[in-house]
Amino acid sequence: MTAGATQQIAFLGTGLMGAPMAKRLLGAGFPVTVWNRDRPKAEALASFGATVAASPAEAVEGADVVFTMLSDGAAVTDVLFAQGVADAVKQGAVVVDTSSIAPPIARDHASRLTERGIAHIDAPVSGGVVGAEAGTLAIMAGGEAEIIAGLTEVFEPLGRVTHVGPSGAGQICKLANQQIVAITIGAVAEAMMLVEAGGASREKFREAIRGGFAESRILELHGLRMVDRRFEPGGPSRLQLKDLNAVAAMAEAFGLTLPLTVDIRQAFEAFVADGNGELDHSALLLHLEQNNRRGAADD
Numbered sequence: 001m002t003a004g005a006t007q008q009i010a011f012l013g014t015g016l017m018g019a020p021m022a023k024r025l026l027g028a029g030f031p032v033t034v035w036n037r038d039r040p041k042a043e044a045l046a047s048f049g050a051t052v053a054a055s056p057a058e059a060v061e062g063a064d065v066v067f068t069m070l071s072d073g074a075a076v077t078d079v080l081f082a083q084g085v086a087d088a089v090k091q092g093a094v095v096v097d098t099s100s101i102a103p104p105i106a107r108d109h110a111s112r113l114t115e116r117g118i119a120h121i122d123a124p125v126s127g128g129v130v131g132a133e134a135g136t137l138a139i140m141a142g143g144e145a146e147i148i149a150g151l152t153e154v155f156e157p158l159g160r161v162t163h164v165g166p167s168g169a170g171q172i173c174k175l176a177n178q179q180i181v182a183i184t185i186g187a188v189a190e191a192m193m194l195v196e197a198g199g200a201s202r203e204k205f206r207e208a209i210r211g212g213f214a215e216s217r218i219l220e221l222h223g224l225r226m227v228d229r230r231f232e233p234g235g236p237s238r239l240q241l242k243d244l245n246a247v248a249a250m251a252e253a254f255g256l257t258l259p260l261t262v263d264i265r266q267a268f269e270a271f272v273a274d275g276n277g278e279l280d281h282s283a284l285l286l287h288l289e290q291n292n293r294r295g296a297a298d299d
Contacts (some may be wrong), residue, residue, distance in 0.1 A: 004022060004091050006028075006031075006152075007030060007064040007065055007154060008031050008033070008035070008056040008062055008063050008064050008065075008243035009025055009030050009031065009032045009058075009064070009065045009066075009067065009154070010032070010033045010034075010035070010053075010059045010060040010063035010066045010067065010072065011025070011032055011033070011034045011035075011069070012034075012035050012036075012056050012059060012060075012066065012067065012068045012069070012079055012085070013035075013036060013038065013067075013068055013069035013070040013071075013079075013099070013263075014034050014036040014041050014042050014044075014045060014069075015038075015041060015069070015071075016037075016129055016233065016234075017047075017069050017098075017125070017128075017129060017132050018069035018236070019041065019044065019045060019075045020037070020129060021067070021069065021098070021132050021137075021158055022034055022045055022048075022050060022067075022132040022241060023045065023048050023133075024132070024133075024135050024157040025154070025157055025158070026045070026048045026049045026050055026102060026156055027157065027264040028156070028157040029071070030101070030154070031051075031155075032045075032049070032050050032051070032269075033050065033051040033052075033053050033059045033060075033063065033236075034050045034051070034052055034053065034059065035052070035053045035054075035055065035056045035058070035059040039052075039054075039267065042053040046162055055083065055084070056079050056083050056084070056085050056086075057083060057084035057085055057087070057088040057289055059065040060085050060088050060089045060093075062090065063090070063094055064092075064094070064262055065093065065094050065096060065151065065154055066085070066089060066093060066094070066095045066096065066260065067082070067096050067097075067098060068095065068096070068097045068098065068099055069098045070099045071099070071239070072099070072100075072101060072242055072291065073099075073101035073102050073105035073106075074241040076097060076099050076101055076105070076109065077100070077105065077109070078131075080095070080109060080112075081112070084193060085119070086113060086116060089113075089118050090117075091114075091116070091117035091118065092117065092118075092119075093118055093119070094118070094120070094121060094150075094151065095113055095118060095119065095120045095121070096117040096121045096123050096126055096151070096154075097109065097110075097120070097121070097122050097123065097124075098123050098125050098139075099123045100171070100174050100175075100178070100239070100242075100246075101122075101124075101246075102250075103122075103168035103169075103171040103172045103175070103250065104168070106120075106122040106142065106167065106168045106170070106171045107138070107167050107168040109122075110122070110143065110168075111167075112254055119143070119144070119147050120143060120167065120285050121140070121141055121142065121143040121144075121147060121148060121151070121170070121204075122142040122143065122167060122168060122169075122170040122171050123140065123141040123142070123143075123155075123170050124139075124140055124170055124171055124173075124174035125139050125140070125158070125159065125160070125174075126138040126140070126174065126177045126181075127136065127159060128234065128235060129234065130221070131159060135157050135158055135159055136159050136160070137159030137160070138159060138160055138162070138168075138177075139155055139159050139160065139161040139162065139166060140141045140162060140164050140173040140174055141161050141162065141163050141165060141170050142163075142164060142165055142168050142169035142170030142171065142172075142173075143163075143165050143166065143167050143170070145163050145295065148161065148163045148241055149163075149220070172250065174243075175243060175246055175247045175250060176247075178240065178243035178244065178247065179233075179244075179247055179258070179261050181218065181240070181281070182240055182243075182244055182261075182264045182265075182268065182281065183260050183261065183264050184216060184219075185222055185264075185281055185282055185284055186263075186264045186267065186284060186288075187227060188218055188219055188222060188223050188226065188229075188283055189237045189285040189288050190288060191205070192205070192223070192226050192227075192285060193285075193288060193289065193292065194211065199260075200215045200220070202226065202227050203227045206219065206223045206224070206227055214292070221282075222280075222281075222282035225280060225282040225283075226282055226285045231279045231280040231282060231283035231286070232279075233278060233279065233281075234280035234281070234282070235280060235281045236277060236278050236279070236280065236281070237268060237271055237272050237276055237277050237279050237280070237283060237284065238272050238277030238278065239281075240268055240281040241265070241269060241272050241277070244261065244264065244265040244268055245265070247261055247265070248261070248262075248265060265290070267284060267287060268281070268284065270287060271284055271286075271287040
C-alpha cells in the first residue's frame with residue numbers, strides 16, 4: 001500500500017465515470033468499498049480489490065472519504081439523505097461529490113452535512129471516460145481550501161485538482177466547462193458539414209487543422225467520432241442537456257443573456273426529444289445534418 005493510502009474510501013456510483021475512478025483509487029492502494037444502484041456494475045470491481053456493499057449506507061460505514069458520482073442532483077440528494085448515507089457517515093469524514101449537479105443543490109448538501117459534522121466538497125470532473133481511466137481528470141473543487149488540501153493524496157490518482165472557490169463554485173465551473181464543450185461540439189459539427197458540402201474530406205480537414213488555433217480535445221476526440229460516425233457514449237446527450245438546462249437556470253438567476261448557449265441548448269433539446277438521449281453528445285452532428293436535409297427538401 002502506498003504512503004498515505006490508509007484512508008478508507010467509499011465510492012457511490014460506479015457507472016461510466018465512477019468505475020474507472022474507483023479502479024484508479026484501488027490501484028493506488030486505497031481500500032475502497034463500492035455501491036451502485038445496478039449492483040453488477042459494482043460487483044465488476046470486486047476483481048480489482050473492491051468490497052461491494054448492498055446499500056449506500058452500508059458502503060460508507062467507517063469511511064474517511066465518501067465519493068459520489070451519480071446522474072443528477074436528485075439522485076445525490078436521495079442517496080445522501082433518503083437512503084441513509086448522511087446518518088451512517090462518521091463525523092469528521094468528507095463527502096466528495098464528483099457528480100455534475102446544480103450549484104444551489106451542492107450548497108444545500110454542504111450546509112446539511114456540515115450541521116452533522118461532515119465536511120462536503122463539490123468536485124465535478126472533466127475529461128470523460130478516457131480521462132478517468134488515465135487519471136488525468138480536471139477536478140474543479142468548491143469548499144474549504146484546508147479540506148481540499150488534505151485530500152491531495154486521494155485526488156492524485158484521479159487527476160489535477162484546482163480549488164476554484166467556496167461551496168458550489170466547483171459546480172458553477174463545471175457548468176461553464178459544459179457550455180464550452182457543447183458549443184464547441186456544435187462548431188466542429190457545423191464545420192464538418194461545411195467542408196463536406198464544399199467537396200473536402202472531413203477526415204483530411206480534421207488532420208489539416210490539428211495543431212492550429214482550432215485545436216482542442218473536442219476536435220481530437222469528438223471530431224474523430226464525427227469522422228468515423230461512431231457515437232457510443234462517452235457523454236450521453238441527455239446528460240449534456242441536463243447540464244445546459246442547469247446553465248440556463250443559473251444564467252436566469254444571474255440576469256445573464258447567453259445567446260450561443262441558448263442556441264446549442266435548443267439543438268440538444270430537440271435531439272434528445274427525438275429519442276437520441278443515450279447517444280454521445282458528439283452525435284449532435286446527426287441532428288444538424290437532419291435539419292439541413294429538411295431544409296433542402298423544403299426548398
